Amino acid sequence: MVEPGKIAPGFCLKDDTGKETCLKNFKGKWVVLYFYPKDNTPGCTKEAEGFTEKLGEFKKLNSEVIGISPDSVESHKKFKEKRNLKVTLLSDPEHKVIEEYGAWKLKKRFGKEYYGVVRTTYLIDPDGKVAHVWKNVRVKGHVEKVLEMLKKLSEK
Numbered sequence: 001m002v003e004p005g006k007i008a009p010g011f012c013l014k015d016d017t018g019k020e021t022c023l024k025n026f027k028g029k030w031v032v033l034y035f036y037p038k039d040n041t042p043g044c045t046k047e048a049e050g051f052t053e054k055l056g057e058f059k060k061l062n063s064e065v066i067g068i069s070p071d072s073v074e075s076h077k078k079f080k081e082k083r084n085l086k087v088t089l090l091s092d093p094e095h096k097v098i099e100e101y102g103a104w105k106l107k108k109r110f111g112k113e114y115y116g117v118v119r120t121t122y123l124i125d126p127d128g129k130v131a132h133v134w135k136n137v138r139v140k141g142h143v144e145k146v147l148e149m150l151k152k153l154s155e156k
Contacts, residue, residue, distance in 0.1 A: 001102045002100070002101050002102060002122065002130055002133070003130065003133070004129075004130050004131060004132060004133060005129060005130065006129065006130055007128050007129055007130075008023060008031075008033070008122065008124045008128055008129065008130050009023075009097075009100050009101065010022065010023050010024055011023050011096075011097045011100070013068065013090040013091060013092055013097060014073050014090065014091050015073070015076070015088055015089065015090055015091075016073060016076035016077040016079075016080050016089050016091075017073075017077070018073050021066075021088060021090055023124075023128075024128075026064050026124075027126070027127075027128060028062075028126050029062050029063055029064055029126055030061060030062055030063035030064070030123065030124065030125060030126060030131075030150060030153075030154060031063065031064050031065075031066060031122075031123075031124040032051070032058060032063055032064070032065045032066065032121065032122075032123055032124075032146055032150070033066050033068065033101075033121065033122040033123075033124060034047065034051070034065070034066070034067050034068070034119075034120070034121040034122075034137075035067075035068050035069070035098055035101060035103035035117055035118075035119065035120045035121070036048070036067055036068075036069050036117060036119055037069060037116055037117040037119065038069060038070075038071060038117075039069060039071045039075045039076060039078070039079035039089075040075075040078075040079055040082070040083075043119070043139045044069070045079075045083060046139050047067075047119070047137075047139045047142065047143070048067060048079070048083065048085050048087060048089075049083060049085065050139070050142070050143035051065045051067070051087045051143055052083075052084070052085045052086045052087055053143075054143050054144075054147055055086050055087060057147055058147065058150065061147075061150050061151065061154050062126070062154070063150060063154075064088065065087045065088065066087070066088045066089075066090060067087055067088070067089045067090070068089075068090045068091075068092050068097060068098060069089070069091070069092065069098075069117060070091075070092055070093050070094075070095050070098065070117065071089075071091060071093075072091055072093060073091045075091075076089040076090075076091055095117075098117055101120065101122065102120065103117050103118055103119075103120040104116070104117060104118075105118045118135070118136060119136065119137040119138075119139070120133070120134065120135050120136070120137060121133070121134040121137055121142070121146060122134075123146065123149060123150060123153070125153070131149075131153050132149050132153070134146070
């Protein structure tokens with residue numbers, strides 16, 4: 001499990017254009033790394049739109065917002081175009097990074113058990129250490145909580 005105070009595990013994944021994006025590319029910046037289940041679903045759309053809406057405020061605080069899901073590069077591309085999203089979306093179809101960050105869990109729905117992404121957000125500091133973790137995220141008000149925590153921690 002990736003916990004606060006530990007170095008965030010490095011990774012390289014493809015973005016919605018097919019270009020490889022690595023966590024190390026953001027050294028010296030804060031990174032909001034959020035894991036979400038699926039493009040174009042109500043909660044995931046609301047979360048991505050929320051981060052896009054506040055992206056200017058995140059950028060002013062020297063931070064990048066990156067979303068990761070098991071969806072394909074093509075799915076991310078369509079999702080971003082359809083919803084006019086400005087956040088970076090990375091594709092992890094084998095869910096290796098999702099698993100490493102502890103966001104791939106056994107879920108229950110309508111009496112059936114299956115593995116999938118549990119909405120989780122990590123705030124990574126400019127030195128690459130995990131500063132804060134939100135597990136089992138509820139979308140409503142989440143973006144504001146992340147922004148608030150970023151403001152608090154970046155003032156130190």
